[in-house]
Amino acid sequence: MGANDADSPQGAANGVKDDSVAADHRRAFEALGAVALTGAITLPFTGLIGSLAIAVAAGLFQYYSSGDASHIKRGSWQPIAVPQIVRTLHPKLKGAIAAVFLLLLPLLLLQRYQIEVLTLGLLYATLAIGLNYIVGLCGLLVLGYIAFYAIGAYAYALLNLHFGIGLFAAWPLAMLAGALAGLLVGLPVMRLRGDYLAIVTLGFGEIVRIVLNNWDAVTAGPNGIMGIARPSLFGWKLTSPSAYYILALLLTCVAFYTQSRMIKSRIGRAWEAIREDELAAAHCGVPVVKMKLLAMAMGGLWAGAAGALFASRMTHVSPESFTFLESVLVLCMVVLGGMGNPIGVSVGAVSLIVLPELLRGAAGYRMLAFGLLLVLAMRYRREGFLPMRRLKLAGGN
Amino acid sequence: MFLQQLINGITLGCVYALIALGYTMVYGILQLINFAHGEIYMLGAYLGVIGLALLQAIHFAPSSPLVLVLTLALFAALIAALWGITIERLAYRPLRGAGRLAPLIAALGISIVLQNFVMHSQGAREKIFPALWAGSGYIFGNTRVSAVQLLIIITSAVMMVGLTLLVQKTRIGTAMRATAQDRVMAQLCGIDANMIIAITFAIGSALAGIAGVLIAAYYGMINFYIGYQAGLKAFAAAVLGGIGTIPGAMLGGLLLGLVEAFGAGYLSSQYKDVYAFLILILFLIFRPGGLLGEQLAEKV
Numbered sequence: 188m189g190a191n192d193a194d195s196p197q198g199a200a201n202g203v204k205d206d207s208v209a210a211d212h213r214r215a216f217e218a219l220g221a222v223a224l225t226g227a228i229t230l231p232f233t234g235l236i237g238s239l240a241i242a243v244a245a246g247l248f249q250y251y252s253s254g255d256a257s258h259i260k261r262g263s264w265q266p267i268a269v270p271q272i273v274r275t276l277h278p279k280l281k282g283a284i285a286a287v288f289l290l291l292l293p294l295l296l297l298q299r300y301q302i303e304v305l306t307l308g309l310l311y312a313t314l315a316i317g318l319n320y321i322v323g324l325c326g327l328l329v330l331g332y333i334a335f336y337a338i339g340a341y342a343y344a345l346l347n348l349h350f351g352i353g354l355f356a357a358w359p360l361a362m363l364a365g366a367l368a369g370l371l372v373g374l375p376v377m378r379l380r381g382d383y384l385a386i387v388t389l390g391f392g393e394i395v396r397i398v399l400n401n402w403d404a405v406t407a408g409p410n411g412i413m414g415i416a417r418p419s420l421f422g423w424k425l426t427s428p429s430a431y432y433i434l435a436l437l438l439t440c441v442a443f444y445t446q447s448r449m450i451k452s453r454i455g456r457a458w459e460a461i462r463e464d465e466l467a468a469a470h471c472g473v474p475v476v477k478m479k480l481l482a483m484a485m486g487g488l489w490a491g492a493a494g495a496l497f498a499s500r501m502t503h504v505s506p507e508s509f510t511f512l513e514s515v516l517v518l519c520m521v522v523l524g525g526m527g528n529p530i531g532v533s534v535g536a537v538s539l540i541v542l543p544e545l546l547r548g549a550a551g552y553r554m555l556a557f558g559l560l561l562v563l564a565m566r567y568r569r570e571g572f573l574p575m576r577r578l579k580l581a582g583g584n
Numbered sequence: 585m586f587l588q589q590l591i592n593g594i595t596l597g598c599v600y601a602l603i604a605l606g607y608t609m610v611y612g613i614l615q616l617i618n619f620a621h622g623e624i625y626m627l628g629a630y631l632g633v634i635g636l637a638l639l640q641a642i643h644f645a646p647s648s649p650l651v652l653v654l655t656l657a658l659f660a661a662l663i664a665a666l667w668g669i670t671i672e673r674l675a676y677r678p679l680r681g682a683g684r685l686a687p688l689i690a691a692l693g694i695s696i697v698l699q700n701f702v703m704h705s706q707g708a709r710e711k712i713f714p715a716l717w718a719g720s721g722y723i724f725g726n727t728r729v730s731a732v733q734l735l736i737i738i739t740s741a742v743m744m745v746g747l748t749l750l751v752q753k754t755r756i757g758t759a760m761r762a763t764a765q766d767r768v769m770a771q772l773c774g775i776d777a778n779m780i781i782a783i784t785f786a787i788g789s790a791l792a793g794i795a796g797v798l799i800a801a802y803y804g805m806i807n808f809y810i811g812y813q814a815g816l817k818a819f820a821a822a823v824l825g826g827i828g829t830i831p832g833a834m835l836g837g838l839l840l841g842l843v844e845a846f847g848a849g850y851l852s853s854q855y856k857d858v859y860a861f862l863i864l865i866l867f868l869i870f871r872p873g874g875l876l877g878e879q880l881a882e883k884v
Contacts, residue, residue: 322685328684328685328688375869376868376869378872379868379869379872382615382617382684382688383823383868383872385617385688386617386819386820386823386864386868387864387865387868387869389816390816390820390861390862390864390865391861391865393816393857393858393861394858394861394862394865397855397857397858398855398858401854401855511812512696515692515696518689518692519689522685522689552700552704554696554699554700555696555697555700555701555704557693557696558692558693558694558695558696558697558700559693559697560693561689561690561692561693561696562674562675562690562693562694562697565675565679565682565686565687565689565690565693566675566678566679566690569679569682569686
């Protein structure tokens, strides 16, 4: 089932007439290859099991072979067992300890590569927290979320290119652009049923990508915009991986804090009511349309913020960073992490970025494993790995 | 120019319609958007290439290319139907009654798995499907209808008439319609709903498999990611016609093919993928039931 066999059906299909012995051998070999492949492709069950086997084998091989993964210290990602004493700490103290630990992490991780992977993980955590407003809290299925990220990234890229605006000044504008895009998509489709909304947003995501790819005059087409400025703070240019790590961490923390506050507020309860039963919520006086639009705008806002940081980190944006697959990836972070729970979705985001990095080199197979993980997670752990806990009513009985 | 685009549009539309039928039938019964359906179509195209290689390996060389393509289509339809049943059994049936989000995400997962599985087992490069009717065709004025286009249009028409008869006239069709209307009631009347759902998946997947073989013969070149775009567009076609209705899927497919062909011919071919989505979005906003669908209010 390797790449060597891949050409055999085509070779045989061309039906080259050649009477020499060597050609006979070759044809026999091709036929054999075709039969083997057909066995794999034509029997659905073997096909699915086979792909599972490929994914598992590739992962295991990659983990135990000392080749490509040697630059990653084995065991450095071991999950830490939570001691009993941590559980008894005050939540605010716990949060502070976690924040200090995360801030100091670049000092502990001396390898540039590890810091960069974590930065990417934090960027995606911001995205996942943003999508959590829409999917996790409000229960609207949006499949084109990456379009808002793209809009934020291009907003900063264009502002920087044409007006020379730095990241910190452009950040609010990029967030505004993302939020407006969220409203723009949300406004006409609020009355649609769940899966129709999914399709409209999917179509929106595709349209944004195709337009970015073809509108040469503004977006420079498939090449994208290059030479975007890195941020600078009081004349001090932030270029080191650690600086980006801390920026991304701050962004994630703000996004996280905002969301956990909002969940506990009246708005958060309204979102949950809509998610559980829209009709009942409407009858209880929840302004359904307003709340849904607010969720869309909040989602777009954080995607825009993450997009701007992404653009300045890469100094280059192009449409190929914003494919449908990225939307699916963020959705998976939310769903697998635990819908509605900001801790869950952040952990989901960081692990979905970090885990594949551990299996680097098996790069081609990780999508296969990813797809299987989605199917299996839906089958065996639908509510995600860190599901949202219900809020307790204040003074309830 | 106009006639040529019309012919191209109808050809493309027939293929979209064949795929859209699978979406609409599954949606009609399960209210599930079967995202993996586009990948079944992609598998169908690969099965066409593999089938050709197999036929040559056993030295079976039919005299006319027509018989050859129909044999391949039959082969692809059978295998694709098996895939459809397997996917339903393994990924969707366990999630029945688990809301809408879970099966949709499982479908996305299956779609990713199939794409990557085919990429790894068949190679990432494009596969060639040999031209069977080199240079032949019928020329009316300055419009050329190739033999493959004719084949696609006729095959699709036959398939659609056959499906309509199956759904309207046979016992299985009656059972399918009953299950779509009210699954519990149908079960109480002695219909094996699981069996009917499996049959629905099998029929839809078989049609998509045939569409795959036809498109391989039409374009002469296939790759592992053709299923994504075609699947989305076919879904758009199903919604356009009114999802859940079988004539709607056919009409929607044809319309979408025509829009794409004329849009590419007269406006700009760079944006040809945008037209389909734009029409889809406009339809969903202003007439969410589609052309032939019922305008349903949200169920309580």
